[in-house]
Each structure stands twice: as C-alpha cells, then as structure tokens.
Amino acid sequence: MTNLTATAPPEHQQTLQHTPNVSTIKIDYYSVKKAALILRALNHKLRQQLLKLIEEEKKITVTEIYVRLRLEQSVASQHLAILRKAGVVSTQRDGKFIFYIINHKRIDEISNFVNELVA
Structure with a gap:
C-alpha cells in the first residue's frame, strides 16, 4: 500500500487513486511546477x-x-x-x-x- 502526502494547501493538492484501497498519492502540483521552473532556469x-x-x-x-x-x-x-x-x-x-x-x-x-x- 502506497500513501504519499504533500504538505501544501488543499487547493494545490491533487489526489490520484490507482486502485481502490491500494494506492493514494497526494501531490502538491504548485511546488512541482515551481521546482521545474528552478531546474529549467539552471538547465x-x-x-x-x-x-x-x-x-x-x-x-x-x-x-x-x-x-x-x-x-x-x-x-x-x-x-x-x-x-x-x-x-x-x-x-x-x-x-x-x-x-x-x-x-x-x-x-x-x-x-x-x-x-x-x-x-
């Protein structure tokens, strides 16, 4: 069972469920986007x-x-x-x-x- 939770305001989180009762992933897409912009700046x-x-x-x-x-x-x-x-x-x-x-x-x-x- 996988359960990942990001610490961010709910409006920036999205929950993905692959199979009921097996996997729940919460991702802070705002932070992911910000990280991508920082890495893109260096790349x-x-x-x-x-x-x-x-x-x-x-x-x-x-x-x-x-x-x-x-x-x-x-x-x-x-x-x-x-x-x-x-x-x-x-x-x-x-x-x-x-x-x-x-x-x-x-x-x-x-x-x-x-x-x-x-x-």
Whole structure:
C-alpha cells in the first residue's frame, strides 16, 4: 500500500487513486511546477555561462556581463532575471552600481534536492 502526502494547501493538492484501497498519492502540483521552473532556469547553456562568469568574478555588473559574453543588454537582463527569480543569483548595490553575486546557499539547496531526487 502506497500513501504519499504533500504538505501544501488543499487547493494545490491533487489526489490520484490507482486502485481502490491500494494506492493514494497526494501531490502538491504548485511546488512541482515551481521546482521545474528552478531546474529549467539552471538547465540552459547561456544561463550556465552567466553563472560561471559571475562565480569567476565573485561580483559583476550587468554591463560587464553583456560586454564579456557579447550579448545584447536586454538578453543578459532577461536571463539574469530568470536566475534571480530562481534565487540562484542576487544583487548587491554599491553606490550607483548593481552587482550580481551567486547565492551559494540556494545552489547548495538545489544540489541537495537534485541528489535526493536521483538517488
């Protein structure tokens, strides 16, 4: 008998019953969708290049990023926004400059989650 329950508000849960009295699975599809968006943010070649550059420089402005990677400013900003939304980069203001930095804690959380998922 399988019984998996996700902890989420009822409006985000869906119950699937395969065979009566044998299996009940509750899945929080909102959390699954959010996790998929985070993983999709990391599974993109250009965003991986952005992360590598930010990691190498420790902190870097969007101008330095798009010049170094030979991108349009709008393209760099769009991809940085996706990484920010996923929580893997954050910004730090220093005077009139805004620097991008890697959120190592978030990267570790995602890495641990993926390791548990594939184990």
